[in-house]
Amino acid sequence: MDNNFSGEDNDNIDWDTEDELEIQEIPDATFSSCTNLRNVGHNTVSGHGEASSSSVPCQSKLIQQFIVMGFPEESIAKAIEQNGENEGLVLDALLTFKQALEDSPEEQPSTSAQMEPSISSDDSSSQYNENFLVDVYEDDSWSSDSDNCMNSAKQSYLNDDNSSLSENENSLLFLANMGYPAEEASIAMERCGPEASFSELIDFMCAAQMAREEDVYLPEDEKPKLNSGGYKRKMYNELRVRKKQKAITDEEPIHLPRPMIGFGVPTESLPAIVQRTLPEQAIGPPFFYYENVALAPKGVWDTMSRFLYDIEPEFVDSKYFCATARKRGYIHNLPIEDRFPLLPLPPRTIHEAFPLTKKWWPSWDTRTKLNCLQTSIGSARLADRIRKAMKAMENFDDEPPLMVQKYVLDECRKWNLLWVGRNKVSPLETDEFEMLMGFPRNHTRGGGISRTDRYKSLGNAFQVDTVAYHLSVLKDLYPNGINVLSLFSGIGGAEVALYRLGIPLNNVVSVEIAEVNRNILRSWWEQTNQKGNLIDFNDIQQLNGDDLEQMINSFGGFDLVIGGSPCNNLTGSNRVTRDGLEGKDSSLFYDYVRIVDLVKSIMSNRRV
């Protein structure tokens, strides 16, 4: 063990000496942009006299700053060599070097261990009724095959040049590809007219088909049929993309509003839009409510709006509802008059939410709200680096140097760290996530879910107070309760919001791919003694018109279709597969559209 460390030390020493020489030989041009550094340097070491000397070269000044802070000169040289003149990076590197040295077996950092114990390892207290574990969930390992199939289908379609075909021929071709007899398709086109939309044609054929063979439902078989269903669906989607894109080319792109309050929030006395006119196609039933990240790549919200009946998205930052920011866009056809917030109002600042942190909060950390809660948290090692940086700066009169302040504050913002002790920051605990997101305490706890998965599920959830505010208009409309189709349910943000609003949940059909999340929702459903029925599906891609029709027939239709599709190919946090709406997961948006379309058409056919 010790040999390894000593080996590394030797390496360090060698590099340091070389680096030192190199640094001294670096021409001034390398550090030509000195003005910024000079300003910072002046502020930083003003109490020590040296900074006023304008003859000191830039890099030396930078080194001097760090020497004043107590870092060894060799390490400073190495850090500058590796990171250039960026002070933040240099400081981070220095702290990392220091930590690497101190992590040797002799000295175990004692404080870093304090983060764990607050989570009790005793999860056995919860006694869950396992009756709900009906074996309806199947192994979904085949789904990647399905994806591949759809992707290649899409690719081949995109590669094909269908521009020579007329609109009618195109429609006919793809209706045929979707499995409709050419004869029926052509009749539908004749009857509905040349301007008929694709969904209208399908509606017509569905109605005709239902009229003919009311009692015949195709048996639900396994993989092959599902795969071909995905194939057809994708074709359908692609065609719609083309049709819709053609129609709208010169419209204004969607901009994010400032302040991000949508059509109004309860807590700000800011001008709110109190009325809006929905496009006729958009008007329910059913009501629908769609959510995703506001800061998606360019054009994504334009596309989503086009697919959801050209409704203008409502962009809202949850910082107007609670102590954490969450910038999201919502496309919905709900009324926007007479909304009301959930009571009690949640804490709206960090200090209100975490009173104990006030004592340790430095005056120069000016945060009053947390940033967006993500699916993972800052590391213990980072918290340790910050503690050491702060401790090292204690000899400064009142506040650490601006450079250190900036480093610490940047990391605190990035990882949503709280001050929980002297010089001590900590990431949020899981129950704090729950509280900030508006869920009951222990909502995600127990039942076999890991801590990592709890953070992930909570990071992907609705902010309940925000969504509840938008849904509050349903309370007067459905005094006897509602039927909800909840897509991408996650841990049940929509259900919790409706429940907390006091809207009875008669029938909830929940579609959620992750078993841990389905279990969480099922547990909540049982623990809150819901009177209604909770039916769950695991894969939205398997949910077809027959399923929906059966459910609609059995309880009379859905009042609300609600859900937020995966954002992981849209969010800026993703540096690997930020592929936009065509990304592997985020393309499930089109399934949301498909389901809304289907519910809409099935329900309108029933009314006729």
Add this chain to the structure above:
DNA sequence: TGAAACATGAGGTCCACG
């Protein structure tokens, strides 16, 4: 082997400034 911990950066928006 699975869970936990860790390291990793681009893309967009906003705003001050020249």
Add this chain to the structure above:
DNA sequence: CGTGGACCTCATGTTTCA
């Protein structure tokens, strides 16, 4: 009106650990 910097983000892939 362009530019540069500050700021923010429902994450992913790899390594470490138990």
